Amino acid sequence: MNKNDLRVIKTKKTIHKALLLLLKKKSLPQIKITELCKEATINRGTFYFHYQSVDDVLEELFEEIMMDLHISYDEPFKEGLQLTVNGLNLNPNSVKIFDHVKKYEDFYKIVLSEDVSMKYYYMLFDEICKLMNETDYLKHEHQLNKYLHAYNANAIIGLLIQWYLNNFEDSVDMMNNRLVEIVKFRQSLK
Numbered sequence: 001m002n003k004n005d006l007r008v009i010k011t012k013k014t015i016h017k018a019l020l021l022l023l024k025k026k027s028l029p030q031i032k033i034t035e036l037c038k039e040a041t042i043n044r045g046t047f048y049f050h051y052q053s054v055d056d057v058l059e060e061l062f063e064e065i066m067m068d069l070h071i072s073y074d075e076p077f078k079e080g081l082q083l084t085v086n087g088l089n090l091n092p093n094s095v096k097i098f099d100h101v102k103k104y105e106d107f108y109k110i111v112l113s114e115d116v117s118m119k120y121y122y123m124l125f126d127e128i129c130k131l132m133n134e135t136d137y138l139k140h141e142h143q144l145n146k147y148l149h150a151y152n153a154n155a156i157i158g159l160l161i162q163w164y165l166n167n168f169e170d171s172v173d174m175m176n177n178r179l180v181e182i183v184k185f186r187q188s189l190k
Contacts, residue, residue: 012050015040016061019054023110028058028117062111062120065104066127072100073131098175101160105168112164121157128153155182 018040022031031054037047051057075096101108111120132149159182163175170178 008050011042011046012060014042015047015050015057016064019057019061020106020110023058023116024106027115028054058120061107062123065107066124068104069097069100069127070131072096073128093176095176095179097156098163098172098179101163102168102172108160108164109168112161125150125153125157128156 015036018036019031022036022039033044033047033054036054036057037044040047051060073096076094110116111124129149132152133145159175159179163170
């Protein structure tokens with residue numbers, strides 16, 4: 001069956017949604033395939049046609065959400081964002097990363113919770129580092145880039161964790177403004 005087949009897409013979305021619902025109640029290792037199938041109203045054969053384990057479902061969902069993260073992260077750069085040593089041209093309205101997180105709030109509540117394996121934190125960290133590497137505006141020697149990207153990725157994840165700890169109560173606009181204020185403050189220290 002073709003992965004672009006509407007039946008496959010619909011089935012996978014149903015399984016993803018069911019997994020997110022179950023993850024609100026229990027941790028990933030506690031979720032059994034039978035339980036996931038029941039929540040998704042599919043049979044085990046359908047599940048095994050697409051996946052081998054519950055972890056495979058979360059990894060696929062993670063990859064889909066990370067593709068959307070890439071699009072959101074790149075948005076300010078499409079609008080001609082200029083990051084320079086002497087200044088910053090960053091408009092809070094061009095920041096889309098918090099829109100992305102709000103769109104997938106249920107997913108991020110799970111990934112950022114203490115109940116999920118650190119594996120997913122590191123997967124998120126790696127994705128953000130990759131994004132930074134792709135849009136690298138500071139041309140430093142390679143070894144410094146790794147540390148700079150790690151520092152910045154953890155800063156973004158730190159903002160996301162704080163937002164999560166506040167139950168995502170702050171608006172997307174407020175988070176966009178906070179990020180811009182933080183970046184401008186850091187720039188002013190140079």
